[in-house]
Amino acid sequence: MELTTPEPIHVECKRFSSVLSLIGDKWTVMIVLTLTERPRRFNDIKRTIGGISQQMLARTLRALERDGMVARTVHPTVPPQVEYALTALGRSLADPIRELGFWAGTNIAEIESNRLAFDEARDSLAA
Numbered sequence: 001m002e003l004t005t006p007e008p009i010h011v012e013c014k015r016f017s018s019v020l021s022l023i024g025d026k027w028t029v030m031i032v033l034t035l036t037e038r039p040r041r042f043n044d045i046k047r048t049i050g051g052i053s054q055q056m057l058a059r060t061l062r063a064l065e066r067d068g069m070v071a072r073t074v075h076p077t078v079p080p081q082v083e084y085a086l087t088a089l090g091r092s093l094a095d096p097i098r099e100l101g102f103w104a105g106t107n108i109a110e111i112e113s114n115r116l117a118f119d120e121a122r123d124s125l126a127a
Contacts, residue, residue: 031064033098039083
């Protein structure tokens with residue numbers, strides 16, 4: 001039996017970082033949660049999320065499509081209608097995102113309190 005050497009840790013970190021940066025992006029999170037309800041057209045996603053630019057929405061949808069988390073369907077109408085839907089891979093991301101949201105909601109008060117205490121301590125040292 002031949003022993004294989006695992007990839008160096010920096011190689012694995014680099015592979016994971018590209019995926020983690022996409023799924024850790026606030027727009028990705030909001031798009032995935034929006035699409036869990038049903039497939040949607042571009043402007044419907046934009047209105048539902050609010051605050052996202054057309055360029056950022058297009059860029060994020062393209063990245064999600066490239067990674068296989070979103071499927072883009074062009075309907076043969078005049079003008080063409082484009083609909084976006086989560087794939088099975090994208091749907092599998094929705095539950096962990098909801099769990100992170102639950103964790104954030106549960107701990108936001110403590111985090112804000114810690115930030116305030118930290119900032120006050122830092123400011124008192126600077127004075």
